[in-house]
Amino acid sequence: MKNEFNVIADLIEKNTRVLDVGCADGVLMEFLKDNKNIDIRGLEISKNKVQKCIEKGLTVIEGNAEFDLKQFPDKSFDYVILSQTLQAFLNPELVINELLRVGKKAIVTIPNFGYWKVRLHLLLKGTMPVTETLPDQWYNTPNLHMCTIKDFVYFVKSRNIKIFKSLALNKKNTSLINSNNLGIKNLFSDLGIFLIEK
Amino acid sequence: MNTEKHIKTLLIKKPLKLDCGKIINNFPIAYETYGSLNEKKDNAILVFHALTGDQFVTGLNPVTNKDGWWSYAVGPNKSIDTNKYFVICSNVIGGCLGSFGPSHKDAETQKIFGINFPVITINDMVNAQYNLLEHFGIDKLFSIVGGSMGGMQVLQFISNFPDKAKTVIPIACTSSHSAQNIAFNELGRQAITADSNWNEGNYNLQNTIPNKGLAVARMAAHITYLSKKGLQEKFGRKLQEREDLKFGFDADFQIESYLRYQGSVFVDRFDANSYLYITRAMDYFDLAKQFNGNLSDAFKETKAKFFVISFTSDWLYPTQENKDIVIALNSIGANVGFVEIDSDKGHDSFLLDVPEFLSALKNFLDKSYTATK
Structure with missing residues (x-):
């Protein structure tokens, strides 16, 4: 399981109710179900991936987070997870609001466009950055709204969303983000992980 | 159609009050079973048939001499694996393959009912079929499954008997018949x-x-x-x-x-x-109406695990109507999965060889069965 998922799993308390939005093939869901006794549900847009989840015995609903989160009642999950998909929505702000309505807390991870390799790629090559975390070309990427760790922190603050924990990931290394090291973390991390609440 | 020797029937002596107000008793339900019931009696699946289906789900239908209507999905090693599960299916009341219906004689007049047969509903159908559980001594079904009108019966059954099934699979159906x-x-x-x-x-x-x-x-x-x-x-x-x-x-x-x-x-x-x-029974079906317009209330008593399946090209019971069931379940925090299967075969997809559908059904059942062990 990738390190990002280990970090997310550590943020989640045992025996809780969790919704994984964009759960893909259910690797994280399966881990949470088996190791933390989580009552877990998934929402996934790809039919193939939904089938993979069913193969694992996971409860998944085929659907689109931008339209289908509204069926869940307010605060019906302890945590809602959104892993590396925020940037792919037409309206990320609406999705964030929905995550925080449905979940008591939300865990959002974002591929960091402020990562030095991304910056350097654009600076030196003059073409849209392609990295391990952002593997697609400009013409076939699903990403519509790329942001940096800094952008995301500024955004949640401007919307009066509470940040419980912010973590920066760089390969195997995880570190805490605070107001003093934000600039550094924004430069040296390829992924940001945020535990938030409204 | 002299088929009586092929047909197993259960005579229901208990009176059943129909939605139309009439009470029926001493009426037959024709059924068929596949596989065998295990000692703990926890491997039974009740399959509900669609409008023109019957109890002969799989294998050779002895009446038509053709394959059973769900031969693709039910049988040894198939999605509903009869090596593993005990499958029960009965002809609905109102039907014409042995269960109490309009071609039967009215005990009072000794004449064939014809349109003097009482108008029955989906609710009446499942209440009649519930007697099969008692007959086989099954306290709780492992699953209830059905497509089209069979799916409507699945929804009605779990609403009437919320603790009588562990898993619930309505396929290509609706909770309320549309004007179309x-x-x-x-x-x-x-x-x-x-x-x-x-x-x-x-x-x-x-x-x-x-x-x-x-x-x-x-x-x-x-x-x-x-x-x-x-x-x-x-x-x-x-x-x-x-x-x-x-x-x-x-x-x-x-x-x-x-x-x-x-x-x-x-x-x-x-x-x-x-x-x-x-x-007529299908047209009268409106599960939400039975709960003052709130479909979620139909399911609020059950802890069963639901799996709703629809098909992209089904315009008779389109995905949105199946999704409405999912939405009603999610709004009360029920355990529900949903998948829409890609298929050009229309509403009939659930009866045909559609591999993604058949594997989803199999995986859901087998994984759920293992999880209950």
């Missing part, structure tokens, strides 16, 4: 009753059947089970055993010939009055 659904059913009924052989439902007296009307009803319904794309790919404008148009009203086109064939084989196996009664 009712319209197509009415077309079928009008075709039957407009046939002069129908004779106010008393065709048995003159030893005829309203075969033309019933065939037209089947033809119209059959179109609704297929998709435009499926029809176009299979038939297009291909001509039936001729080089050119004949400038007449014979079946010039293959699609015409196909529909005529579908109509003609149907009248040999299905009773016209049963068709009236069962379509």
